[in-house]
Amino acid sequence: MDAATRPEWRALTERPQAEVLIVGGGINGVATFRDLALQGVDVVLVEKGDVISGASAASSHMIHGGVRYLENGELRLVHEAVVERNDLLRTAAHYVRPLQTTIPIFSTFSGILAAPLRLLRHGSSRPRERGAALIKIGLMIYDSFSRGGGQVRPHAFHGRRRSLELLPDLNDSLRYTATYWDASLREPERLGLDVLRDGIDAGGDRARAATYVAAAAGAAEGGVVLRDAESGEEIVFRASVVVNASGPWTDLTNAALGEPSRFMGGTKGSHIVLDNPELLAATGGREIFFEHNDGRIVLVYPLHGRVLVGTTDLEHDMAEPAVCTEEEVDYFFDLIRHVFPTIAVSREQIVYRFSGVRPLPGHGDVAPGFVSRDYRIEHRELPGGTAVLSLVGGKWTTFRASAERLADDVLGILGRDRRLSTQGLAIGGGRDYPKTPRQFAAWVEDNGAGLPRPRVAQLLERYGTRASQVIAAITADADDAPLATAPAYSTAELRHLAHTERVVHLADVLLRRTDLAFTGGAVAAADEVATVIAPVLGWDEARREAEVDAGLAAVRAAEPAKAAATRAHAAAH
Numbered sequence: 001m002d003a004a005t006r007p008e009w010r011a012l013t014e015r016p017q018a019e020v021l022i023v024g025g026g027i028n029g030v031a032t033f034r035d036l037a038l039q040g041v042d043v044v045l046v047e048k049g050d051v052i053s054g055a056s057a058a059s060s061h062m063i064h065g066g067v068r069y070l071e072n073g074e075l076r077l078v079h080e081a082v083v084e085r086n087d088l089l090r091t092a093a094h095y096v097r098p099l100q101t102t103i104p105i106f107s108t109f110s111g112i113l114a115a116p117l118r119l120l121r122h123g124s125s126r127p128r129e130r131g132a133a134l135i136k137i138g139l140m141i142y143d144s145f146s147r148g149g150g151q152v153r154p155h156a157f158h159g160r161r162r163s164l165e166l167l168p169d170l171n172d173s174l175r176y177t178a179t180y181w182d183a184s185l186r187e188p189e190r191l192g193l194d195v196l197r198d199g200i201d202a203g204g205d206r207a208r209a210a211t212y213v214a215a216a217a218g219a220a221e222g223g224v225v226l227r228d229a230e231s232g233e234e235i236v237f238r239a240s241v242v243v244n245a246s247g248p249w250t251d252l253t254n255a256a257l258g259e260p261s262r263f264m265g266g267t268k269g270s271h272i273v274l275d276n277p278e279l280l281a282a283t284g285g286r287e288i289f290f291e292h293n294d295g296r297i298v299l300v301y302p303l304h305g306r307v308l309v310g311t312t313d314l315e316h317d318m319a320e321p322a323v324c325t326e327e328e329v330d331y332f333f334d335l336i337r338h339v340f341p342t343i344a345v346s347r348e349q350i351v352y353r354f355s356g357v358r359p360l361p362g363h364g365d366v367a368p369g370f371v372s373r374d375y376r377i378e379h380r381e382l383p384g385g386t387a388v389l390s391l392v393g394g395k396w397t398t399f400r401a402s403a404e405r406l407a408d409d410v411l412g413i414l415g416r417d418r419r420l421s422t423q424g425l426a427i428g429g430g431r432d433y434p435k436t437p438r439q440f441a442a443w444v445e446d447n448g449a450g451l452p453r454p455r456v457a458q459l460l461e462r463y464g465t466r467a468s469q470v471i472a473a474i475t476a477d478a479d480d481a482p483l484a485t486a487p488a489y490s491t492a493e494l495r496h497l498a499h500t501e502r503v504v505h506l507a508d509v510l511l512r513r514t515d516l517a518f519t520g521g522a523v524a525a526a527d528e529v530a531t532v533i534a535p536v537l538g539w540d541e542a543r544r545e546a547e548v549d550a551g552l553a554a555v556r557a558a559e560p561a562k563a564a565a566t567r568a569h570a571a572a573h
Helices: 005-013 027-038 068-073 075-091 115-120 132-146 159-166 188-206 245-256 276-284 324-340 395-415 435-446 453-476 491-500 505-513 522-537 541-555 560-571
Strands: 016-023 045-048 097-105 158-160 176-185 206-211 212-217 224-228 232-246 269-272 287-291 297-303 308-309 350-357 376-381 387-392
Touching: 005 212, 005 232, 016 027, 027 045, 027 188, 027 206, 027 245, 027 395, 045 188, 045 541, 068 075, 075 097, 075 132, 075 176, 075 395, 097 132, 132 176, 158 159, 159 176, 188 206, 188 453, 206 491, 212 245, 224 276, 232 245, 232 395, 245 387, 269 324, 269 453, 297 324, 308 324, 376 395, 387 395, 395 505, 435 453, 435 505, 453 491, 491 505, 491 522, 505 522, 505 541, 522 541
Parallel strands: 016 045, 016 232, 045 206, 097 287, 232 387
Antiparallel strands: 097 176, 158 176, 212 224, 224 232, 269 308, 269 350, 287 297, 297 308, 376 387
16 A cells, blocks of 8 residues: 555645644554544644554553652652543553552561652662562552542552462562552553544544654744655645654654754663463462562563563663663563572563663653653744644553643643543443443343354453454455464454554554564464455555565564574574
């Protein structure tokens, strides 16, 4: 599908103006797009890659209040995040679920004096391991913020004996465990797609979005030069307000527009995904959330039948690609051995790596782990009077709240009133999502359309109540069959995704429309998936082969070059 036939790009060339132009298709950009579309604003979103493909695609798959941010004194942020977590458990129940989280604790009073010192020095002092007393205080405050939300249970403390009864593979030198509840974000990329689609559905012709389109420069005569990545074609686009929601690339975007800034100071976070059944069983279905004696946080998290391990918090130069290094893998393995000393882990069990840069503000000498996770909005103006609002900071948990603040600032500039709040408003397939096992079974029974019930249940889990559209597409397709390389997906299902979800490249499907990359199935399935979707996207054989090569490269993009080359060599021999 070339640029001339891509309807998203064509819609911009035919009407190159709007009230608001949003640059950046991560979660904060698409949420702001949705909010403004719901207010009736004429809004356009452009993203230089695929939707939810930058920092938003490198998350730890959690919706959380950030209990450890209490130590930074960020009470406002933690309270807001807990409120937003509880809201998402209601509005996006298809992807956001309660998550039991356990902290192994190896001391009683460690950190109790260092924590207030770090608060006074704004995180510049040396981190130390947190003991039971400090964690208890933090969780009591955390629970107080959750009161009235009714979505998660209060925390509980257990001594060594009870802790090892519940989780027998934990290091038996621990003294306590603390267990509290946050939320799991099972499918971040799919939730982002739902948010974007809600905006498009709400705004109609006045809500347009185009992926693989970059804001390349500020136009001399006013406006913004937009460049289509597929063809190289450029247009001058005019808007009254530009929202820069490009995350860690915010300063680079402002520089391209002709208004350089130095707002950002993002840190790199890497993750690995392990296929290790013993470690998966050892978690007991809960997230294990702990720290090294240097104060850095690590999580071991069961998800999609695999174990997600993350994350690091390292300084990063945005001119360089973010990759998960061998040193980071060693760090993860050391900490797994510290908490689960009898369970062996190895590089051969790594099925996927990913790494991204958090969109944090510049932070001087503050240690990366103690940089504020709060957000702010910077106001500037381009030549010709176009207002530019730059979002500095922001995270998955608070995307709705930060989008509402951005939208309110935009509405103020436009002289418009807010029609409605997005708080409590169901998102995508979370609308009318069944809340109990009985309701779930009834939905499966009522919406099966002749498909086997286990398959309908699988689709409801995968897409929420939007599964009804997928089921209709599958039953209308006479050539539906499970993939040989990934039987959890079918040919008609993938054709429907390619047709309706703004797919441009094979990598969009492998990494963001399915869980194939995360679970380690993308390499085996790439060729077959490309063959299935090629007719929908108008690919000839040469393009199909090129997409397979590029898709495999994208799946392996977070690996160091040496490791990727070694794996490719092993696969070839």
